[in-house]
Amino acid sequence: MLRILKQEYMLGNYVGGQFTNDAWTQIVSTFNLQTGLTYTKAHIKNRLKVLKKSFSLYHTLATKSGWGWDPDKNMLIIGDLSDWEDMIEANPQYAKCKDRPFPAFAILELLCANTSIAKHQDKTALDANDRDTSSNTSREVSSSSNPRKRKRTAVAKAIPDPVQTRRRRPKITKEQISCANVAGPRVYSIEDCIDKLETLPNISSEAFLSACEAFKDEHDRSIFMRLHGPLLNMWIDRQVAKHSISAVQVVVPSQQQSP
Structure with a gap:
C-alpha cells in the first residue's frame, strides 16, 4: 500500500495534504489488483490514518533534541536511555516505539510534511521575517531623526545593490523560464x-x-x-x-x- 501511495505522490497527485480523487481511484484499483483483495477507499484511508498516528509518535521522538532517526534500520536513534522513562511517563504510547522499527517512516514523512514539518518551517520563517521587519523599522526611525542620514538612505535605496542583484538573478531566471513554459509548453509526439x-x-x-x-x-x-x-x-x-x-x-x- 505504501509503495502505491508513494508512486501517486511522486507523480504529483498529492495536493494540499491529500490525494486527489483520481489518485484515490488509481490507488484502490492498483492495490486490489496486486493483492487480490476488495478494499474500498475507506479501508485504505483508515489504515493510512492509523499509520499517521504512529508516525506522529516516532516523529516527535526523532526530532527531540539529542535524538534522531536511522533510515537504514528504520529505528529511533536514542540520545539518552534515561530519557525514555520521562517520555513514557509523559505519554505512555511512546512505549510501543521503543526498540521497534517503523519502515513506513520515510513515505509518511512526505505525506505529513504539510501538517508537521512544513508548519514548523513556516513558523520559523515567519519569526525570522518578524525580526527583520522589527530591525528595519528601528533603523528607519533612527534615520528619520537625521535629515542628512535620511537623504543618504533614499539615495542608497535608489541605487541597486550589486550583491542583491546577483542573488536575485537565479530567481529572475527561473521566473522567466516558468513564463516561457506557460506561454509555449512543448508538445511531444x-x-x-x-x-x-x-x-x-x-x-x-x-x-x-x-x-x-x-x-x-x-x-x-x-x-x-x-x-x-x-x-x-x-x-x-x-x-x-x-x-x-x-x-x-x-x-x-x-x-x-x-x-
Missing part, C-alpha cells in the same frame, strides 16, 4: 515517446504496448518524456496495471450457434 521507449532495457512486450496505449494522451506523453530512472519504471508499471484493469472490464459477447 507519439514518435518521440516511442523512440525513448525503445531505449529502455528489459522492457516486456506487455509494458511496451501499455505505454504505447497511454501515448494517445498528450498529458501522458509529457509525463513520460520528463520522467527518468525509478519514477519512469513506476509510471510504466502503472500503465500496465491500468491496461490490465481495462482488459478485465471488457465483456466479449458469446457467439450464437447457427441452427
Whole structure:
C-alpha cells in the first residue's frame, strides 16, 4: 500500500495534504489488483490514518533534541536511555516505539510534511521575517531623526545593490523560464515517446504496448518524456496495471450457434 501511495505522490497527485480523487481511484484499483483483495477507499484511508498516528509518535521522538532517526534500520536513534522513562511517563504510547522499527517512516514523512514539518518551517520563517521587519523599522526611525542620514538612505535605496542583484538573478531566471513554459509548453509526439521507449532495457512486450496505449494522451506523453530512472519504471508499471484493469472490464459477447 505504501509503495502505491508513494508512486501517486511522486507523480504529483498529492495536493494540499491529500490525494486527489483520481489518485484515490488509481490507488484502490492498483492495490486490489496486486493483492487480490476488495478494499474500498475507506479501508485504505483508515489504515493510512492509523499509520499517521504512529508516525506522529516516532516523529516527535526523532526530532527531540539529542535524538534522531536511522533510515537504514528504520529505528529511533536514542540520545539518552534515561530519557525514555520521562517520555513514557509523559505519554505512555511512546512505549510501543521503543526498540521497534517503523519502515513506513520515510513515505509518511512526505505525506505529513504539510501538517508537521512544513508548519514548523513556516513558523520559523515567519519569526525570522518578524525580526527583520522589527530591525528595519528601528533603523528607519533612527534615520528619520537625521535629515542628512535620511537623504543618504533614499539615495542608497535608489541605487541597486550589486550583491542583491546577483542573488536575485537565479530567481529572475527561473521566473522567466516558468513564463516561457506557460506561454509555449512543448508538445511531444507519439514518435518521440516511442523512440525513448525503445531505449529502455528489459522492457516486456506487455509494458511496451501499455505505454504505447497511454501515448494517445498528450498529458501522458509529457509525463513520460520528463520522467527518468525509478519514477519512469513506476509510471510504466502503472500503465500496465491500468491496461490490465481495462482488459478485465471488457465483456466479449458469446457467439450464437447457427441452427
